[in-house]
């Protein structure tokens with residue numbers, strides 16, 4: 001899993017807080033849960049790791065909440081990312097993301113004619 | 120990566136391609152009018168600047184025109200053009216971003232979860248107080264999401280846009296960016312984590328201002 005060379009949480013003990021959680025809950029640390037999250041959601045963890053992941057998340061609320069927020073984030077990107085599919089945004093920001101300017105179309109057609117002229 | 124079909128009575132892609140191949144000058148204009156909107160949206164998403172986006176769109180159409188013989192009849196014209204404009208936009212983005220590549224690591228790290236040496240989180244993550252469905256239903260929130268995506272540092276933002284918005288797969292994204300598939304995965308995961316953190320703050324999702 002060297003692909004996931006996660007930033008080392010270089011452990012600033014000075015600013016850290018101890019929430020009283022066990023550092024390892026069923027074999028995986030919270031950091032490992034964070035690392036493996038995308039693979040878990042892609043169903044690319046092997047069965048053993050998947051079980052460990054689910055067991056940890058089942059007993060560790062911060063990791064569960066992190067996972068839920070991560071999933072919601074992916075969903076928000078997928079459902080809100082394309083402004084051109086957002087009718088209401090067009091109304092509000094019609095100027096910014098309205099129909100493509102006719103000037104652009106004309107410029108493209110002119111540039112193409114220039115290419116044809118060279119040929 | 121569906122391209123929304125043009126609303127006006129433009130000729131369909133098959134007749135546009137046939138017209139282009141037979142040298143009908145009206146076919147090029149028909150192609151531009153049918154596809155300029157979606158292509159400009161893609162270029163804007165990647166370049167975040169209207170002037171650069173328009174330049175990229177123009178270059179993409181000219182590239183397509185020049186390499187029409189490489190268009191396979193069984194592919195969709197919109198999909199082919201999408202790939203071309205992504206390529207052009209990425210080239211421009213690379214040039215623009217290479218100058219300020221230093222310091223980005225610091226930027227993304229600030230948005231990633233931090234852990235103690237024992238693997239324990241430094242923050243106690245809270246449940247979000249509003250669900251995704253409700254957030255998506257608000258136009259204002261959708262706008263915040265798009266603006267927040269723009270705040271994810273490069274080169275992570277580009278991978279997020281290509282994978283989660285343009286819906287390219289890991290292999291295609293790796294090829295377009297000239298990086299390994301494993302690097303695409305790392306960047307996507309970091310981008311999503313950074314965005315999760317940014318959205319939680321922007322939308323005050325834990326009830327803590």
Ligand SMILES: [Zn+2]
Nearest residue numbers: 029030060063
């Ligand atoms: Zn945990």
